Amino acid sequence: MDHTKINLVVRLQHLDNQIESIISLQRGLPEEIKALEEDIAFTSRQIEAREKVAEEQHKTREKLNETIENCKAKIKSFKDKQTLARNNKEYDALSKQIEYEEKEIAQAEIKLQDILHNEEKAQELQDQGRQLIAENRYDEISEEMMPDDVLAQQLKDLKNQVEQKKEELESIIVETSEEVNSLKKQIAEQRKIVEKEAKRLLSKYDHLKNGNIQNALVRLHRQACSGCNTRVPTNRHTIIVQGGFYLCESCGRIVVHERLFEEAAAEDK
Ligand SMILES: [Zn+2]
Numbered sequence: 001m002d003h004t005k006i007n008l009v010v011r012l013q014h015l016d017n018q019i020e021s022i023i024s025l026q027r028g029l030p031e032e033i034k035a036l037e038e039d040i041a042f043t044s045r046q047i048e049a050r051e052k053v054a055e056e057q058h059k060t061r062e063k064l065n066e067t068i069e070n071c072k073a074k075i076k077s078f079k080d081k082q083t084l085a086r087n088n089k090e091y092d093a094l095s096k097q098i099e100y101e102e103k104e105i106a107q108a109e110i111k112l113q114d115i116l117h118n119e120e121k122a123q124e125l126q127d128q129g130r131q132l133i134a135e136n137r138y139d140e141i142s143e144e145m146m147p148d149d150v151l152a153q154q155l156k157d158l159k160n161q162v163e164q165k166k167e168e169l170e171s172i173i174v175e176t177s178e179e180v181n182s183l184k185k186q187i188a189e190q191r192k193i194v195e196k197e198a199k200r201l202l203s204k205y206d207h208l209k210n211g212n213i214q215n216a217l218v219r220l221h222r223q224a225c226s227g228c229n230t231r232v233p234t235n236r237h238t239i240i241v242q243g244g245f246y247l248c249e250s251c252g253r254i255v256v257h258e259r260l261f262e263e264a265a266a267e268d269k
Helices: 003-024 029-083 088-134 148-197 199-210 234-241 258-266
Strands: 217-221 254-256
Touching: 003 148, 003 199, 003 217, 003 254, 003 258, 029 088, 029 148, 088 148, 148 199, 199 254, 217 258, 254 258
Parallel strands: 217 254
Antiparallel strands: none
16 A cells, blocks of 8 residues: 555645634634624614604604694684685685695594504603513514614624624734745645545545535544544555555545644644
8 A cells, every 4th residue: 555645645634634623713803793683784774773763753743734824823813814715615614624634633643642652652662672671581573673772882882793703803813824824825735735645535525525524534543533433344444554545434534543643744844
């Protein structure tokens, strides 16, 4: 068996491991940022929906007030005309018009009351929410119970948090970029060599990686595959000790002697 082939793949795994350990320095920050951004979008949507309702209520209220003012002006003019009425028929006709305008006013006032009622109801729910917050009973709070100011504060806090996390991640990326770029270059070069010298092993290696197994190539540890802890048959130990490899029957990983990893690490400049 040509042992140098496996050494080339061990070196590749060694380099891939280094990139992995740098990425792990990001400590799940990309995922945290994503989750925070989802929370921000959700909270923003809630706030926007409330603003839209408030704006519509404001517009409707203005329109209704305008209607009432118009009706009042008309009533005033009808009443003025009544004082000049020449006969009962004219007078009664004006009374009917006044009555119509009064009905219009009454209808508009009912609608205004409805708006006020809805606003009060929303306010009551928010007061209830505030009380639940004070009592730490967060899971009993419905969306509409969340007070406006708490929601605004929540959005502000979330935005601050995501900014901080992004800065943190950015600085890690900047700090490690040189190392990552150098490793990527070394990996590309190493892959070329492995491709030429040990194509079959590389395709085995890539097949495992594509199946989301980052440590496609692992050490023999306590006579077992350190990827899945399945014991390696005794009759295969010799070949491993001699610098060969074994394909784990359980997980398919490539198992080698620890020494090979040490040798691969020794190549680091
Ligand atoms: Zn295994």
